[in-house]
Amino acid sequence: MNDDIFTINVQIGGFPMALRIPRSDEEIYRRAEKLVTKLTEEFHHKYNQRAYEDILKLVAYQLAVKVSKNELKEDTTPLAEKIKLLEKDLDAVLNQK
Numbered sequence: 001m002n003d004d005i006f007t008i009n010v011q012i013g014g015f016p017m018a019l020r021i022p023r024s025d026e027e028i029y030r031r032a033e034k035l036v037t038k039l040t041e042e043f044h045h046k047y048n049q050r051a052y053e054d055i056l057k058l059v060a061y062q063l064a065v066k067v068s069k070n071e072l073k074e075d076t077t078p079l080a081e082k083i084k085l086l087e088k089d090l091d092a093v094l095n096q097k
Helices: 023-046 052-096
Strands: 005-012 015-022
Touching: 005 023, 015 023, 023 052
Parallel strands: none
Antiparallel strands: 005 015
16 A cells, blocks of 8 residues: 555545645645635535625635636746846846947
């Protein structure tokens, strides 16, 4: 058995789940559990007349939005670096005259 993989128990919406994860990712999984729980409680408080399945859909959508925002931020980093390099090249060309 691989020592880097182990089982943690998490609860999502009152449902216990055993997950086999890399030991190095434990904090990520624990934080994710807390985030899902927090969002579930917030949406349940705000939309307490909605079915629990609807609340989970809202949570999933909110998390997808957060992931999308992070992906957009990451995608612009290489572009910003390329712009800085081009700016240096332009400065070098302009300073040659």
